Amino acid sequence: MKKRGYYGNFGGAFLPEILIATFDELEAQFEKIKQDPKFWDTYVQLMSSYSCRPTPLTFARNLTNYFGGAKIYIKREDLNHTGAHKLNNVMGQGLLVQKMGKQRVIAETGAGQHGVACATMAAKFGFDCTIYMGEIDVIRQRPNVFWMEQLGATVIPVTNGTRILKDAINEAFRDWVSNMDTTHYVLGTACGPHPFPEMVTYFQSIIGQEARKQILEIEGKLPKRVYACVGGGSNAMGLFSGFLNDPVELVGVEAGGKGLASGLHASRLSSDDASPGVAQGYKTYFLQDDDGQMKETHSISAGLDYVGVSPILADMHDKGLARFESATDEKVIAALKLTMQKEGIIPALESSHAFAQAFEEAPQLSKDEIIIINQSGRGDKDIFTVADALDDPKWKKFIKTKAEEYHA
């Protein structure tokens, strides 16, 4: 019996029979493009003309001085088109969809960044596009819903289950098993059945490749540590990919929510609350009860609010190849505020988790050491959540006035 896509004990392809043929085709196409050196060139060319690749590696001089420890560099995925690393994956999969001759794409989205990226790709390539998004996330991330719809996508709020990211994934699978002849499911993160974890990592590895080259050009040496937030794990896998064979410590930062002790978090690898399980087509650490029912997760950032995690990261966790930490909502907001004030950069709430952990550790490192933080996305999408967290009176006044204009 052929077992596919395992990373140690994790991964696999726990597929309903109806999707087996579809995955056989997808896997074959992915193997083909991996063998074809021209495909990667086409991809890089597309990303440098349609988006802003390579994205800059910014030296954060003020933050570095403020903490007085390691030199802090920021990899600027926020400057990628649509404002996050998500575009890397969707453009790669878009090229694959063209090769497979399908005309429709579907996707799940949490924060809405993957949904916006997917809707953008669909507009450019001329595909029909449907985005599934948990009802709670629709409320949290209204601006992204607005843009998805303007870009021509249909956004379907998911009212099942906990009404967040995992429920959107289930609903996308339900669509796919009905429409796989015409439709490709553009999974947004390095999770799900094989080949998705490997394929999404493959496209996102452009982040790590660039970052490694850039830091060597600027500093002539490798960083001591690199930091990335971990929801599903695609931006982390993207950055880590560049340093897998180097003496660089890889640090993944999960959503600590209201603190690990509160139980209100989404920390699969940095808490003891998760255990191995099988759901959504793959095996990994899930936040689940003793029966195997998935638990509710909590995070201030919709994009990290997920019960599972990339099987590749789960394996790296077990083998000690990466270290996993968590950052609470409170520390994340503080890190976001500090980054804005010191550097004039607005990281997404998701990315701010990586900043928060890096800020804890930077002062303990020496001045000749270097760290890189992956700013996976830009924070202006989070204006409503951040304004609430900062309890900004002027913003509230503005919203009230705006509502009056609509005669609400």
Place this chain on the structure above:
Amino acid sequence: MLESYILKKRQQKDILLMTHIVMGYPDFEASYKIVKQMVEAGVDLMELQIPFSEPMADGPVILHANQKAIEGGSTVLKCFEFAQKVAKDFSIPFLFMSYANILYKYGMEQFADKMAAINLKGAIVPDLPPEEGKNYITAMEKNRLAPIYIFSPETSENRMSYLSTHGAGFIYCLARKGVTGKATSFSNELTTYLERCRQATTLPLAVGFGVKDKADVDFLKGKADIAVIGSQTIRVVEAKGPDAAGDFIRSLF
């Protein structure tokens, strides 16, 4: 075991009926009443679903039933107790239906041992293909239980034979693409597909997904051995209460 029961029953009937409930939906008392009504009305086999929070292959009706059952406190332990009771009280074979994680968390071997101990006959686990289910298959075989595999209209002949080698009891043929509880067209296309299934395996064929009334069951006579009624029984119970289950089953003959 399960297969010989089906073959024997088929000598008396044109087609057998299998129904499906989600254990603990709307509650265990109602679940018991539904089983009793159905068995007395002449159902030949029953699927007992252990609810799961992420039922990927299920459509809105069964998905909703899964969520409500879990919210109402349907645990794996309670499902085992319920299954043990109905298997003792009624003489038809009962099967478990659930998702891989429920078995994985319980332990594949322990799960199969438990099934055998409480006199269940087989299991349908839609997200556990043979490639991922080596321990499951071994544990089921050891206990002489039937791991039931699924054919879909997308399944190639090669794969059908592969699944047939690993399966026992019967093959569950999906009448169409998609999830449970949506409309199916009972057409020539379905006939051709079922002929393909028949060619690929010597196991009895069950057909499910969208089978909802007498016309659908009649259509399947001579083409399959078992008609599976899933979402429709849940709809009937939701609309008319558990006591309506028996009359609904009688309307199918």
